[in-house]
Amino acid sequence: xxxxxxRYSAALFAFAILGTASVHAQGIVEYGVITGTAAGAAASxxxxxxxxxxxxxxxxxxxxxxxxxxxxxxxxxxxxxxxxAKANLQFFxxxxxxxxxxxxxxxxxxxxxxxxxxxxxxxAPLTLKLAPGHHQILVRAIAMHEYTQEFDxxxxxxxxxxxxxKSSVQNQVVIHWPSQK
Numbered sequence: 574x575x576x577x578x579x580r581y582s583a584a585l586f587a588f589a590i591l592g593t594a595s596v597h598a599q600g601i602v603e604y605g606v607i608t609g610t611a612a613g614a615a616a617s618x619x620x621x622x623x624x625x626x627x628x629x630x631x632x633x634x635x636x637x638x639x640x641x642x643x644x645x646x647x648x649x650x651x652x653x654x655x656x657x658a659k660a661n662l663q664f665f666x667x668x669x670x671x672x673x674x675x676x677x678x679x680x681x682x683x684x685x686x687x688x689x690x691x692x693x694x695x696x697a698p699l700t701l702k703l704a705p706g707h708h709q710i711l712v713r714a715i716a717m718h719e720y721t722q723e724f725d726x727x728x729x730x731x732x733x734x735x736x737x738x739k740s741s742v743q744n745q746v747v748i749h750w751p752s753q754k
Contacts, residue, residue, distance in 0.1 A: 577751075585748065654686075658695030665689065666702055672728035673702040678710065680736045685714040697736070705730070712736050 652660075678687055680697040687697050688711040694701060697712065705728045712720040717738035726732060 581750070589746075654693065655695070657693050661689075661692040661694050662701055664692065665694070665704075669702040669704050672705055674705050674726035674728065674730040674732065675700060675702050676724075676726070677731075677733045678712075678736070679733070680712055680714070680738060682714055682717070682738065685712050685717070685736070685738060687712050710734060710736075712738065714738050716740060716742050 677700045678697045680687070683698065684696040687694050687699060689701070689703065690708055691711075703726055705726050707723065707725050709721065709723045718741045720736050720738055722734070722736075724732065724734070
């Protein structure tokens with residue numbers, strides 16, 4: 574009986590160590606891919622991943638003449654996240670009009686990736702001007718649940734959106750020992 578308890582304890586210890594090491598390694602790789610750091614790219618041993626659906630004005634989804642105006646030969650796939658966010662912020666600013674509303678987005682944790690109306694606008698915290706009307710926000714961060722919210726803005730309104738993301742990682746382990754007979 575003592576030998577069985579020792580075996581179960583050793584197995585549990587091995588699984589706990591291996592599980593945390595793999596989760597930690599995956600987190601490093603995901604962080605590197607999202608931020609584009611050399612350490613993350615080297616850890617992943619894969620080429621950098623292009624960012625899908627950035628909603629770049631004049632990108633591949635636009636008409637052919639506007640798509641030709643994109644300076645990089647690969648189009649939106651070759652754009653950095655910072656360049657995409659800058660282009661999208663300029664797009665919203667240009668289309669906001671004289672009655673523009675302003676939103677301030679703050680997240681916990683900081684630097685969560687933020688999309689407005691399907692367009693990547695960068696990491697939070699951020700402030701941007703939007704045209705009055707109906708909008709949608711999407712906030713994502715590594716190992717956190719996504720947050721989406723629809724909101725309406727009136728002309729010249731200022732609104733603050735505070736988002737506290739919840740962890741998607743289970744932080745509790747339940748162990749069921751075999752029953753004693």
